[in-house]
Amino acid sequence: MRLRGLISLLLLLLPVASLAEPGIAAFRMENNPDGSETYSISIQVLAIMTAITFLPAALMMMTSFTRILIVLSILRQALGTMQTPSTQILIGLSLFLTFFIMVPVFDEVYTEAVKPYLNEELAPDEALARAAEPFHAFMLAQTRESDLETFSDIARAEPVERAEDIPFSLLLPSFVTSELKTAFQIGFLIMIPFLVIDLVIASLLMSMGMMMLSPMIISLPFKIMLFVLVDGWSLIMGTLASSFYIAS
Numbered sequence: 001m002r003l004r005g006l007i008s009l010l011l012l013l014l015p016v017a018s019l020a021e022p023g024i025a026a027f028r029m030e031n032n033p034d035g036s037e038t039y040s041i042s043i044q045v046l047a048i049m050t051a052i053t054f055l056p057a058a059l060m061m062m063t064s065f066t067r068i069l070i071v072l073s074i075l076r077q078a079l080g081t082m083q084t085p086s087t088q089i090l091i092g093l094s095l096f097l098t099f100f101i102m103v104p105v106f107d108e109v110y111t112e113a114v115k116p117y118l119n120e121e122l123a124p125d126e127a128l129a130r131a132a133e134p135f136h137a138f139m140l141a142q143t144r145e146s147d148l149e150t151f152s153d154i155a156r157a158e159p160v161e162r163a164e165d166i167p168f169s170l171l172l173p174s175f176v177t178s179e180l181k182t183a184f185q186i187g188f189l190i191m192i193p194f195l196v197i198d199l200v201i202a203s204l205l206m207s208m209g210m211m212m213l214s215p216m217i218i219s220l221p222f223k224i225m226l227f228v229l230v231d232g233w234s235l236i237m238g239t240l241a242s243s244f245y246i247a248s
Helices: 002-019 041-052 055-061 065-079 087-118 124-142 145-155 168-207 215-229 232-247
Strands: 029-031 037-039
Touching: 055 065, 055 168, 065 087, 065 168, 065 215, 065 232, 087 124, 087 232, 124 168, 145 168, 168 215, 168 232, 215 232
Parallel strands: none
Antiparallel strands: 029 037
16 A cells, blocks of 8 residues: 555656756756857866866976976986985975966966856956966976977977967976976086085095995985085075076
8 A cells, every 4th residue: 555655656757857957957057149159057067176186287387396396306306315305395495486477377277267257247258368478488488399389299290370379288298307307407406516526525434444344324314414504495496496487
């Protein structure tokens, strides 16, 4: 009896369900008179949340983070202090210095794209295009022409009339390659004085017949003393920050 009652209730509700509005009202796409399409807020929020998952990759590949972290890692290796500063500290320093360098870009993105979009003055696709322009200009200023030509030849891309028309598909790998080259160039210059100290200490130990004593143990205090006396952290941070401002 209970089963028959449940089936009867379902049969009564079927006409009501058939009259209900199809689909989920929160996820809707509407066609505008001009031919464009407008997505509901739910779909826009879903797209934004999906894009947030790419923020770590964008932070490393589209900002100054890569160059800074590589230079600081080479500096730690040149000092010979093993895990001091720790990797977490180096990442934190790189992150906050990246924010310092990228403030003009972030401000322009917020003013030209994010704020108008939140005020419903721009469509999502137009806001995304405006947000990409400051990053495009920043990356282009740090990219070597030789790297752009290399990836253009690989992709067999057609030449563009203006630098602003270079697509991100070519600019991204060119920018990362240029950043790696610049980081290793700076790291090489940083390692030279510490290498000289290692060579001098090793030669002195060899001349004194102390071949069993590791030169790194003796040279470490001298390298730290030299780095502190020349105010090394301030020089490194200032040089890294100014390298982006000079290039742009």
